[in-house]
Amino acid sequence: MSIRLLLADDQALVRGALSALLGLEPDLEVVAEVGTGEDAVTAAAEHTPDVALLDVEMPGMDGIAACAAVREASPGTRVLIVTTFGRPGYLRRALQAGAAGFVVKDTPAPQLADAVRRIHQGLRVVDPALATDSLLTGDSPLTARETDVLRAARDGASVAAIAAELFLSEGTVRNHLSAAIGKTGASNRTEAVLVAVGNGWL
Incomplete structure (x- = not known):
């Protein structure tokens, strides 16, 4: 067989x-x-x-x-x-x-x-x-929401566009981006996306 x-x-x-x-x-x-x-x-x-x-x-x-x-x-x-x-x-x-x-x-x-x-x-x-x-490497340090926000930020979308896409307020999006930047050890969101992609977290 x-x-x-x-x-x-x-x-x-x-x-x-x-x-x-x-x-x-x-x-x-x-x-x-x-x-x-x-x-x-x-x-x-x-x-x-x-x-x-x-x-x-x-x-x-x-x-x-x-x-x-x-x-x-x-x-x-x-x-x-x-x-x-x-x-x-x-x-x-x-x-x-x-x-x-x-x-x-x-x-x-x-x-x-x-x-x-x-x-x-x-x-x-x-x-x-x-x-x-x-x-x-361990588990992804990102929460599900931080992952969603970083994924939406992948193509360089504005905070307003990410907020509209995910039905969140702009302030909430900024908070999630800030947390994700901190957790990935990056200095900005572009770097945070690169780190997350490189580790297979997105």
Whole structure:
């Protein structure tokens, strides 16, 4: 019996390469390839794959949100996050969302195939360097609201625009930004966003 796989990555080239490499393995079969988190959830419900390989950075629903939704749509599907962005915060959030594994995209094909097999057997597979970084970095110090505000500030939006988007007063937005700047050790909100993104907290 082949291990049935779902691949989700917004880059068609990467998706095609992953599919070709994993398809060479006699015991692995790619049953669906999609480019968004939403499509991954639909495909999981339709195909009930054994393992779903999800990228983190996808338009719309990202891979971490998709991980939780895939697990709900197809409870028997185990999720392996395969990402370019090896950020410790991503690892922590992915595991909290129910991922069984987390590896970076430059993992050699035989190791990736092995990770798929181990996850299918019920084991957990985590990139060792990332696991160490995650322990050293710790949980995000930001509250849920501070995270929302920083996320909204990512594209340089004004305090007024952030307040309107999140239905908060401008004073509240300033307070959250100020707290986030303090907690990230940054000197301004742009730096705070960079620190939070770098650690995978956003």
